[in-house]
């Protein structure tokens with residue numbers, strides 16, 4: 080699948096959220112830097128830049144804390160501490176920030192034509208708490224037809240590079256059972272965790288059709304300077320963002 084071009088070279092869209100139907104995508108290092116404190120006015124100004132570029136009216140974001148809390152938002156601005164946000168308010172986007180952790184975008188349609196959408200910040204801690212499957216459950220419970228659900232896993236630390244210690248494997252087995260071992264490759268004290276596959280498994284287990292999931296497949300760690308990487312660049316790494324929303328007038332099929 081080909082990712083679509085946009086007016087801004089730093090903004091990328093997903094084939095499962097085509098620009099005619101959704102206002103969704105992610106930025107790269109050439110775009111606004113999302114590293115300011117989520118409560119600061121400079122964060123609000125980069126949000127405005129992204130919202131305008133993607134064709135929405137406003138957006139909500141969160142202070143991400145590697146937990147499993149997902150908040151339903153109905154107004155723009157900082158929504159408190161959470162690692163997932165969802166809404167069904169036309170024109171209102173939800174924004175996640177990242178420098179290695181997968182941001183997962185999910186959207187679906189109701190029978191009356193309205194839509195529901197959200198994202199997760201699927202760090203290993205949030206992923207082993209099942210955050211992405213939980214988001215699909217919330218969007219389904221909000222009345223979407225499960226056959227319309229689509230999802231994208233944005234650029235993030237890939238299975239080529241994402242090394243974790245044995246304590247991560249141990250924590251994952253404790254929360255998800257020994258079946259989760261298949262997402263870890265390695266031995267002893269060096270393990271590679273495939274967060275793309277683990278989040279994909281949560282999406283499909285929650286009812287998203289495998290053919291409706293797009294994995295961007297770009298690794299932030301080994302992908303050069305295209306995306307900020309905390310693992311590669313440490314505390315000086317910037318942050319990029321992903322956004323999803325729907326605008327009744329712009330995105331009607």
Ligand SMILES: [Zn+2]
Pocket residue numbers: 236237238239240241298299300301302
């Ligand atoms: Zn890599």
